[in-house]
Amino acid sequence: xxxxxxxxxxxxxxxxxxxxxxxxxxxxxxxxxxxxxxxxxxxxxxxxxxxxxxxxxxxxxxxxxxxxxxxxxxxxxxxxxxxxxxxxxxxxxxxxxxxxxxxxxxxxxxxxxxxxxxxxxxxxxxxxxxxxxxxxxxxxxxxxxxxxxxxxxxxxxxxxxxxxxxxxxxxxxxxxxxxxxxxxxxxxxxxxxxxxxxxxxxxxxxxxxxxxxxxxxxxxxxxxxxxxxxxxxxxxxxxxxxxxxxxxxxxxxxxxxxxxxxxxxxxxxxxxxxxxxxxxxxxxxxxxxxxxxxxxxxxxxxxxxxxxxxxxxxxxxxxxxxxxxxxxxxxxxxxxxxxxxxxxxxxxxxxxxxxxxxxxxxxxxxxxxxxxxxxxxxxxxxxxxxxxxxxxxxxxxxxxxxxxxxxxxxxxxxxxxxxxxxxxxxxxxxxxxxxxxxxxxxxxxxxxxxxx
Amino acid sequence: xxxxxxxxxxxxxxxxxxxxxxxxxxxxxxxxxxxxxxxxxxxxxxxxxxxxxxxxxxxxxxxxxxxxxxxxxxxxxxxxxxxxxxxxxxxxxxxxxxxxxxxxxxxxxxxxxxxxxxxxxxxxxxxx
Numbered sequence: 001x002x003x004x005x006x007x008x009x010x011x012x013x014x015x016x017x018x019x020x021x022x023x024x025x026x027x028x029x030x031x032x033x034x035x036x037x038x039x040x041x042x043x044x045x046x047x048x049x050x051x052x053x054x055x056x057x058x059x060x061x062x063x064x065x066x067x068x069x070x071x072x073x074x075x076x077x078x079x080x081x082x083x084x085x086x087x088x089x090x091x092x093x094x095x096x097x098x099x100x101x102x103x104x105x106x107x108x109x110x111x112x113x114x115x116x117x118x119x120x121x122x123x124x125x126x127x128x129x130x131x132x133x134x135x136x137x138x139x140x141x142x143x144x145x146x147x148x149x150x151x152x153x154x155x156x157x158x159x160x161x162x163x164x165x166x167x168x169x170x171x172x173x174x175x176x177x178x179x180x181x182x183x184x185x186x187x188x189x190x191x192x193x194x195x196x197x198x199x200x201x202x203x204x205x206x207x208x209x210x211x212x213x214x215x216x217x218x219x220x221x222x223x224x225x226x227x228x229x230x231x232x233x234x235x236x237x238x239x240x241x242x243x244x245x246x247x248x249x250x251x252x253x254x255x256x257x258x259x260x261x262x263x264x265x266x267x268x269x270x271x272x273x274x275x276x277x278x279x280x281x282x283x284x285x286x287x288x289x290x291x292x293x294x295x296x297x298x299x300x301x302x303x304x305x306x307x308x309x310x311x312x313x314x315x316x317x318x319x320x321x322x323x324x325x326x327x328x329x330x331x332x333x334x335x336x337x338x339x340x341x342x343x344x345x346x347x348x349x350x351x352x353x354x355x356x357x358x359x360x361x362x363x364x365x366x367x368x369x370x371x372x373x374x375x376x377x378x379x380x381x382x383x384x385x386x387x388x389x390x391x392x393x394x395x396x397x398x399x400x401x402x403x404x405x406x407x408x409x410x411x412x413x414x415x416x417x418x419x420x421x422x423x424x425x426x427x428x429x430x431x432x433x434x435x436x437x438x439x440x441x442x443x444x445x446x447x448x449x450x451x452x
Numbered sequence: 453x454x455x456x457x458x459x460x461x462x463x464x465x466x467x468x469x470x471x472x473x474x475x476x477x478x479x480x481x482x483x484x485x486x487x488x489x490x491x492x493x494x495x496x497x498x499x500x501x502x503x504x505x506x507x508x509x510x511x512x513x514x515x516x517x518x519x520x521x522x523x524x525x526x527x528x529x530x531x532x533x534x535x536x537x538x539x540x541x542x543x544x545x546x547x548x549x550x551x552x553x554x555x556x557x558x559x560x561x562x563x564x565x566x567x568x569x570x571x572x573x574x575x576x577x578x579x580x
Contacts, residue, residue, distance in 0.1 A: 216537050225537075232545050233545075235542075235546075235549060236545050236548060239549040240552065242557065243553045244556065246558055247556050250557070259506075260505065260507075262506065281492075290493070293492075297485075301485060311478075328471075439524055439528075440525065443517060444517060447516070451488065452510070
């Protein structure tokens, strides 16, 4: 294997296929349980609730037509029955969406994870082993990021055609396969770039890290400086979402502002519904309660916990003389469980990286479940400006989380095969900076879009 | 998140509790997240009839956001302890962010409704 560092045979990449199989198996099992076994009965219950509601609605209309009920009388017995049936139908629909969307999301994510690590691993396992030295002057630079970026550029250029063709294929309309050409080429270049990047990084043992030789980062690792400059650009991207949101939000008369006499003097009532109106208890839509805030709340905790798990992974990797932790918390954890969580230094790093991967995946699943609820309640990307900015801002953040997960799969793979130690833990550290930034962005997005 | 000398509060916490600063930072982040959700969830201060006004909710969300941002940036991203160039790099876009938030976000209370027509050609959402 080329690159600088440990001598590793390309056959180690075959293990990536095991990872892919593991992801696929997990996805199929989760889909079978959530998307079929639990969603099936929930769907039947939903259909029953729909029938019940239509029946109650017909009874009420017939009663109004016969003059037994007065239209608009909200105390009428049949009207109350109809409203009760409607609420039951909505609850049954959301319950069905919980299972169906989570099952589907886990399956799709598993397929993407499996494809990503599986194809990359397969390509690398087929490459011929190349001898490499341990020359202290050899650097750890790589052209792969440029290839990867070129692939992204091609994919973005071809995305409209790619998206159209996929939609046409899924809906059974006439599809022009040629329209996908640029997008698919972009995807191929991305995969080749990423696979080569992994191939170069896997043997990296910490020697040959490039050091900046001039101001302002003189003496610092170039990769670390690079990730900070990247984060700087990311701050600007999220700032555009916030400034757009503030610009629109200051022009809206929301129910919250209306209740607090903060709308314009000529306002006659609140004029727009935000996502928080659907989610917050006491919000304008009347649908918000503890349960509607729960996914966003759990997601916030999931990201914070995942930030901590990656810190533990890094600390463990960097420990000079590692031993199983012994403190006032671990005293309450039974020894057999402690041995599973903290088996040895190498596998502890892997376990905590894997825990980070699981928590990030949970974030994506809950995010899509929550979106499906909002869409079912009529809050879509095209509903209003509030819908547009909500889905674009939270969607961009979700995309960052998802990209982070794809990178994390490789980190777990490296932790499981070559392993991280005090010399080569920079990979976790630099990725951790990105992951913490994603957490930080959520710290701002959550109150701005969900609570306020 | 690099190696650095453990001093001050970090050393005190480690010596007296056996847990490092990352653990305590994690607990602080968890606590303040609960606090901000509670601030929105409860219309009145629990156990009293005192209404939580919108301005107070804003203040809580902003203050908690600053505390959590500091916790993540300073300790998890290790801006506290790393060479100052990283802190300066992180702060560099703040000027532009403030300009953007003031210049775009807060200087036009009409929102996009107040944009000239050439800015929003055939864009129905502009008029909601």
